[in-house]
């Protein structure tokens with residue numbers, strides 16, 4: 001039955017972690033990870049999350065199914081976090097939101113539904129580069145993949161002119177996948193003025209924006225990191241889609257908490273969209289898991305806990321900023337070429353500009369692991385390893 005099944009290719013990031021774990025050299029450092037770790041190198045358990053969890057455990061509630069579209073309070077609070085409390089879109093009932101199994105399922109459910117609406121000629125444009133799962137999720141859902149220019153290796157920044165030129169050539173109806181903030185893998189984001197330019201073009205060319213927001217609060221804060229969503233909402237664009245994840249902002253990776261929000265032209269359209277989202281979920285995994293969503297809803301639903309959660313989020317953000325500044329300073333102290341651009345990048349990741357050969361030397365000569373693309377996870381840095389990393393990077397780039 002299964003004799004003809006071939007081995008599927010492994011995940012390159014997880015493969016790197018396996019090599020790292022097998023490395024017996026003391027003092028090895030893994031900058032290839034995709035999660036936030038604290039100063040001690042641990043995935044944090046947020047105090048606010050823990051508090052809600054203790055309350056849930058002592059309440060000893062039975063474990064029935066959630067509705068197909070998830071916990072109602074979670075969906076409502078998610079809408080407020082993304083669009084802003086009092087958003088006219090929410091007041092008009094134009095947003096259909098369903099809890100999903102992480103941001104990944106939000107992308108997949110959205111992809112399946114859009115493919116159904118667009119039919120056989122469905123196309124999506126993805127930034128070059130982007131998170132690897134974007135390509136496979138939309139390809140598997142039946143989309144033709146296109147790319148738009150995004151990262152400019154010479155400036156280590158945004159290629160806005162290239163981006164606008166490529167988006168301007170897309171056929172009307174093409175879906176455009178955009179990272180709201182903390183672009184994975186480059187760390188290069190658009191500012192508000194650049195978003196306005198991109199949004200005007202999306203509107204003019206009748207393109208469908210699909211926003212992926214997996215790091216809300218990791219760069220500037222809740223509202224500022226949702227600038228793309230808030231500007232889209234204010235632009236008058238009739239339809240757009242948002243996939244969000246709480247994996248990072250609540251440090252709830254394994255609980256798989258995310259949501260899909262689809263904005264329609266009016267209340268009636270949103271109701272039809274929600275019915276289709278539910279149908280897509282029903283035929284995939286039936287309904288989402290309860291625990292993580294109860295934790296998020298418990299925190300966001302209490303103004304006191306929400307305030308303290310924002311402080312905890314702020315602590316993670318501040319540490320990331322400090323590590324960026326520290327790395328740039330230490331690199332300069334070790335006589336490396338100018339890496340000042342790292343401080344201008346946002347979120348957990350940085351396209352360091354290191355070549356594949358330099359990444360390989362870091363691994364072989366210094367037991368420091370980064371992705372072949374040069375992507376490093378800034379959150380994997382801490383005061384204890386910063387200087388070692390900087391000295392090694394300086395050695396392979398001099």
Ligand code: PMP
Pocket residue numbers: 034101102103104105131179184212213214245246247253256257258
């Ligand atoms: N989008 C991007 C850009 C991501 O980096 C990630 C997580 N690596 C996700 C979506 C998915 O997040 P989740 O773990 O919640 O599925």
